[in-house]
Amino acid sequence: MAKRYTILRLNTWADFKQTVDGLSDNWAYRGQANADWHLENAIERTDFIKLYKGIEADFLAEFQRGARNYLQKDQTPEHLIEWLALMQHHGAPTRLLDFSRSPFIAAYFAFELSLPHIDRYLSIWAFNTNFIRLRALEILQSQFAVELEQSGNRINDILFEKIFFQNNRSLIFPVEPFRMNRRYSLQQSIFVSTGNSYEPFMKQLEFLKDDMEKAVVKLELPTVLQKEVLRDLLKMNLNRASLFPDLDGYAASLRMRYNSMRSSEEMLTEQLQKMEKSHLGLIP
Known part of the structure; x- marks a missing residue:
């Protein structure tokens, strides 16, 4: 169409x-x-x-x-x-x-x-x-x-x-x-x-x-x-366990939560970005 x-x-x-x-x-x-x-x-x-x-x-x-x-x-x-x-x-x-x-x-x-x-x-x-x-x-x-x-x-x-x-x-x-x-x-x-x-x-x-x-x-x-989105949605309690209230949903939610974890490289990058913003006065 x-x-x-x-x-x-x-x-x-x-x-x-x-x-x-x-x-x-x-x-x-x-x-x-x-x-x-x-x-x-x-x-x-x-x-x-x-x-x-x-x-x-x-x-x-x-x-x-x-x-x-x-x-x-x-x-x-x-x-x-x-x-x-x-x-x-x-x-x-x-x-x-x-x-x-x-x-x-x-x-x-x-x-x-x-x-x-x-x-x-x-x-x-x-x-x-x-x-x-x-x-x-x-x-x-x-x-x-x-x-x-x-x-x-x-x-x-x-x-x-x-x-x-x-x-x-x-x-x-x-x-x-x-x-x-x-x-x-x-x-x-x-x-x-x-x-x-x-x-x-x-x-x-x-x-x-x-x-x-x-x-x-x-x-x-x-x-x-x-990863960014799923981490944010997890804060809203949106995951497989809350949307599919059974053991299958709970197991799938655990898999997704662990897959969405920040890697050490991502955490280091975030810390460096925060330090740079703080240095520039963008973070109080």
């Missing part, structure tokens, strides 16, 4: 923090370890999705039948959005794409998985979810006027289910299940859904047309900042 979204290439972690500090609470973020990657949901990366139009619904139905063997009664989702969130949580492909309301959580996932290289960049995508939701509602109004009036102009569970099974709208919109599991709550998750399962996410994003540049921003940062 033609790049109609805004791209900001930032040089420092301080630049990133200053940029996101200027954005309102209407924005949500998704981190990716490589700035060359487009946004893709898991369903479009499967081999089966192009076989026939209703295959996504068949996949969902089979998951629902089988999952009931592993769930307690009070764990069983009541609505379609909850079912898709459960599938997403356990690695089954869906049309949902995970975002976070926290730019720092998104940055954590981007930097944690990045490969530091002097010429390589990662990306944190920022979506104005409120603007995107309103634009989607304008398009849906012509077909779902009654449902939107009954829902208070919201894409609720009933309307989402109709959009999902009709599977013929080319657009994206934010959705949130009524019940969130612990991990998604800790990660301040919000999902962005596509209107159909057979077109790529980036293609359906084009429904914003010329408004895309003010609703979608791609922030690019050098991957060589990895």
Whole structure:
């Protein structure tokens, strides 16, 4: 697709923090370890999705039948959005794409998985979810006027289910299940859904047309900042243990914390820089 979204290439972690500090609470973020990657949901990366139009619904139905063997009664989702969130949580492909309301959580996932290289960049995508939701509602109004009036102009569970099974709208919109599991709550998750399962996410994003540049921003940062950023995020208590509250998360957080430690050369360089700044009167 033609790049109609805004791209900001930032040089420092301080630049990133200053940029996101200027954005309102209407924005949500998704981190990716490589700035060359487009946004893709898991369903479009499967081999089966192009076989026939209703295959996504068949996949969902089979998951629902089988999952009931592993769930307690009070764990069983009541609505379609909850079912898709459960599938997403356990690695089954869906049309949902995970975002976070926290730019720092998104940055954590981007930097944690990045490969530091002097010429390589990662990306944190920022979506104005409120603007995107309103634009989607304008398009849906012509077909779902009654449902939107009954829902208070919201894409609720009933309307989402109709959009999902009709599977013929080319657009994206934010959705949130009524019940969130612990991990998604800790990660301040919000999902962005596509209107159909057979077109790529980036293609359906084009429904914003010329408004895309003010609703979608791609922030690019050098991957060589990895250690600096992860150390700063650790001070915010953002690590695998806090975002994935289980033994696997704790073990991964230890690995990342030790990998982010300053080497003796880095500590010496920092001390010399501080001494130079002190000599110049830059540090009181």
